[in-house]
Amino acid sequence: xxxxxxxxxxxxxxxxxxTLLNWPVIMAPTPLSLGVVDIQAPLGxxxxxxxxxxxxxxxxxxxxxxxxxxxxxxxHAKELQSNRKLADQAEASRFTELRTxxxxxxxxxxxxxGEVKAALLARIDRLERELRLAVEQSGNSLAASIGEMDxxxxxxxxxxx
Numbered sequence: 001x002x003x004x005x006x007x008x009x010x011x012x013x014x015x016x017x018x019t020l021l022n023w024p025v026i027m028a029p030t031p032l033s034l035g036v037v038d039i040q041a042p043l044g045x046x047x048x049x050x051x052x053x054x055x056x057x058x059x060x061x062x063x064x065x066x067x068x069x070x071x072x073x074x075x076h077a078k079e080l081q082s083n084r085k086l087a088d089q090a091e092a093s094r095f096t097e098l099r100t101x102x103x104x105x106x107x108x109x110x111x112x113x114g115e116v117k118a119a120l121l122a123r124i125d126r127l128e129r130e131l132r133l134a135v136e137q138s139g140n141s142l143a144a145s146i147g148e149m150d151x152x153x154x155x156x157x158x159x160x161x
Contacts, residue, residue, distance in 0.1 A: 015051075019048060022044070025044060026042060026044025026045055026048060027042045027044065027045060028042060028043075028044070029041060029042055030042065030043040032046070
């Protein structure tokens with residue numbers, strides 16, 4: 001039990017014990033004025049009845065507040081659940097959109113890489129052909145130079161002929 005409930009129960013038990021111990025005094029008739037008329041009635045019983053009536057009013061008020069809070073909490077829980085579901089759907093939509101974007105971007109990047117690779121291979125092939133041509137021309141030029149030097153040497157030295 002909660003401390004509040006336990007203390008409230010203890011107070012009610014003390015009031016009941018006090019009422020039982022003083023029952024004869026509570027039931028003693030007393031002259032009471034109601035403003036326009038005077039009557040003979042037990043004042044203690046009248047005060048006890050008023051206390052029970054006030055306790056009943058407060059109890060009904062507490063029950064009303066409790067049910068209102070429960071209904072509000074239930075409505076808030078339903079709204080929270082619907083908002084959570086909506087947020088989950090939005091998040092799933094964002095993930096799907098991100099996946100589509102990434103797939104498109106990867107395909108575009110792959111196509112661009114293929115184009116760059118093809119261009120690079122074509123350039124390498126062209127440079128290789130140019131290099132072979134340059135090496136061949138250098139070889140031919142070197143052979144011509146060596147042949148020319150050989151011819152000069154033979155022309156300058158008749159013994160080598």
